[in-house]
Amino acid sequence: QSALTQPASVSGSPGxxxxxxxxxxxxxxxxxxxxxxxxxxxxxxxxxxxxxxxxRPSGVSNRFSGSKSENTASLTISGLQAEDEADYYCSSxxxxxxxxxxxxxxxxxx
Amino acid sequence: EVQLVESGGRLxxxxxxxxxxxxxxxxxxxxxxxxWVRQAPGKGLEWVSFISSSRRYIYYADSVKGRFTISRDDxxxxxxxxxxxxxxxxxxxxxxxxxxxxxxxxxxxxxYYFDYWGQGTPVTVSS
Numbered sequence: 001q002s003a004l005t006q007p008a009s010v011s012g013s014p015g016x017x018x019x020x021x022x023x024x025x026x027x028x029x030x031x032x033x034x035x036x037x038x039x040x041x042x043x044x045x046x047x048x049x050x051x052x053x054x055x056r057p058s059g060v061s062n063r064f065s066g067s068k069s070e071n072t073a074s075l076t077i078s079g080l081q082a083e084d085e086a087d088y089y090c091s092s093x094x095x096x097x098x099x100x101x102x103x104x105x106x107x108x109x110x
Numbered sequence: 111e112v113q114l115v116e117s118g119g120r121l122x123x124x125x126x127x128x129x130x131x132x133x134x135x136x137x138x139x140x141x142x143x144x145x146w147v148r149q150a151p152g153k154g155l156e157w158v159s160f161i162s163s164s165r166r167y168i169y170y171a172d173s174v175k176g177r178f179t180i181s182r183d184d185x186x187x188x189x190x191x192x193x194x195x196x197x198x199x200x201x202x203x204x205x206x207x208x209x210x211x212x213x214x215x216x217x218x219x220x221x222y223y224f225d226y227w228g229q230g231t232p233v234t235v236s237s
Contacts, residue, residue, distance in 0.1 A: 001157075001171060001172060003154070034221060034222040034223070036222075036223035036224070038155070038224070040155075045205065045227045045228070045229060045230065046147075046155065046205075046224070046227055047227075048210075048223060048224060048225050051210065051212075051221060051223035051225075052212055052221055052223070055212075057210075057225065087154075089154060089155050091155075091157070091223070091224070093222035096169075097169055098157060098159070098160045098169035098170070098171065099145070099157040099160065099222070100157060101147075101154060101155040101156060101157055102154075103154055104154035104155070
């Protein structure tokens with residue numbers, strides 16, 4: 001299972017919007033809608049931000065949104081805030097094989 | 111309150127074995143798919159293993175296949191990971207993670223995402 005491809009880093013100023021991409025194949029990201037996103041602050045446990053491509057769990061800010069086009073999923077953070085500075089990982093289920101995570105993206109708030 | 115608490119991580123020699131445990135509370139383990147995920151120092155997340163609620167489906171990452179064994183004891187509310195033939199590259203914090211459900215007009219379905227994570231237990235493989 002090769003890791004999904006994410007940009008190593010993305011940055012933006014407070015209030016701006018940023019988008020993190022997550023590219024896979026037709027066997028994972030492109031094959032179904034079981035794509036999720038996780039936020040991880042340094043030394044902390046990953047936190048679920050988006051599931052099934054675009055669903056937001058209760059308690060997660062509506063500034064976070066997800067989408068997908070063919071083999072690429074995206075996480076958009078609008079109205080960027082200092083607390084959004086963290087690492088972000090996408091994940092996809094692979095039928096009959098398990099899961100794969102993305103390479104991870106470090107978000108910096110300038 | 112849903113809680114997952116891992117234990118069993120420690121320093122072990124290359125080639126050695128270790129058994130990790132994950133104690134679950136605040137929910138009925140029986141209904142849930144469970145996973146192990148690891149994170150090497152300074153690295154990203156790596157999925158390790160999956161066990162379905164029925165135990166019918168078990169999957170492993172290629173990097174651990176043939177060396178690690180996942181199991182569960184629903185009566186005791188525990189998830190386990192037996193790790194054999196350990197290598198330096200297995201050094202990581204190991205998290206147990208519960209899978210969440212989706213919901214539609216037909217009811218609930220497995221939606222293959224990790225809604226709750228434990229705090230992790232560190233495993234170091236070194237001589």
